[in-house]
Amino acid sequence: MTVKGGGVDDVELPENIALAWGLRDRSSRGPKRSLSLEQVVATGIQVAQAEGLPAVSMSRVASELGVSTMSLYRYVPTKHDLLDLMVDTAFGPPPPPRAPDEGWRAALARWGEGNLVALRRQPWMRHVAISGPPINPNQVRWFEYGLVALRGTGLRATERISTIMLVSGYARSWAMISLDLAEAAARSGQTPDEVGLRYWRNLAVLTAPGPYPAIHELLAEPFDAEEHPDEDWRFGLERLLDGVEMLIRTRASGPARD
Amino acid sequence: MTVKGGGVDDVELPENIALAWGLRDRSSRGPKRSLSLEQVVATGIQVAQAEGLPAVSMSRVASELGVSTMSLYRYVPTKHDLLDLMVDTAFGPPPPPRAPDEGWRAALARWGEGNLVALRRQPWMRHVAISGPPINPNQVRWFEYGLVALRGTGLRATERISTIMLVSGYARSWAMISLDLAEAAARSGQTPDEVGLRYWRNLAVLTAPGPYPAIHELLAEPFDAEEHPDEDWRFGLERLLDGVEMLIRTRASGPARD
């Protein structure tokens, strides 16, 4: 219940947060634990990675560890807390922070791409709902490095936060869409191109009788369906960064920085 | 199994899509159905709206309708198909399309805001995972109107699609974050401001001992935590539209439109 007292005197940290930061102090009485929280989390990740998030059940993780289902609840208050910890661990540390000679734009682009890469490496993560603002250790590190990229740009506090959320939200959206498509393709044993083609054909059939001029226009245009797979990702990212850059420019040359 | 033959001669539409567009032709033999698909979907929405998505179980919806659980499977192949239909219906029709005298930017802003409003009106929708590109009736209508907003901007087909996805993805991210926060607040009986304050305090405590200069900088800055609630939404949207506008300008004045 109480918390390890380093410089950190915090009576009121919610249990899941204390857990994530390794701040539970357990009195040394009683039998020794046969597992560690890290082991439990790692096993959860392993199962998720190998067989997908739905395969992650308490009983599955437990049997993987050779303990009973209910034992896990000595390590984790709730399944959802386990999932949160899995995500934080699986995300891993962020890419290196902005270097001294690096512009904010390049740094933020790298940071956004890091988000995408992490989600792609552990695709199950996209199905775990975000539970709130960044508070777990790796999440906080990512947050820090995102802010570092925007240092000295003249953006206000809330603007820096919003900008970072914009980029990470975009990475998440993109990861969801592209991975869902890829998985749908794999499930049906087709290439992603085939699935895409089938989609456009279906859309054409369905919209044929109705008033969908803009969609018909779209379908009439020649389509190089996916030259490079990540060109579209880049497109959105550049738009986004352009928008931020416009603001930063007005801030730099405009009214004195408050 | 077969499909109503209007101008639509399509042997191969997946079942869930045919269902959504009302294209199942059922031979008139056998007893009459006691329900309609629309009723089932509407009841699902009603339950979700009143008690949240987790309350939506097949047995719950069935008992609400006064039929047995398994009867629902005569209307819907799978629970997830029901959820998709619920989302499509609950989203409703998009806001009016771009008016003749309206610029693309105003129209796209309205469209994005429409997304947000829809998600806010039926907050449970954000927890239903997007199953793919827009194919259900209302989704397609939204898609159409989004494209209409970008007509005549000189953007290429893939660029128009990416732009729309950028905006709707942003609306979804934003809805998720803001609604999660609001719900967390409501659950703990506090105001959102209190929850936000508690978050910043926790973050301060946790990052105090570690190397988090940018976060400390952030925390040191004076915070008007949420003057108007939707100012941050506006911020991101404007950044995004600025980015798109930059591209459109280069397209308009740059190389001849292909």
Add this chain to the structure above:
DNA sequence: AGCCTCTGCGTATGGTCTACGCAGATAAGC
């Protein structure tokens, strides 16, 4: 009239999370 199809639904399978409480292990306090 006879058939064939479609209806609603009862039953059953194989999962899910987790509340509760118990037996035994362990270390602190005396």
Add this chain to the structure above:
DNA sequence: GCTTATCTGCGTAGACCATACGCAGAGGCT
């Protein structure tokens, strides 16, 4: 060394969940 408080893993059980399967009967079609 003994007592005692505390913590461990875990067995049991409750309350759900989606859905496969198959049956009895309704009701148009021929």
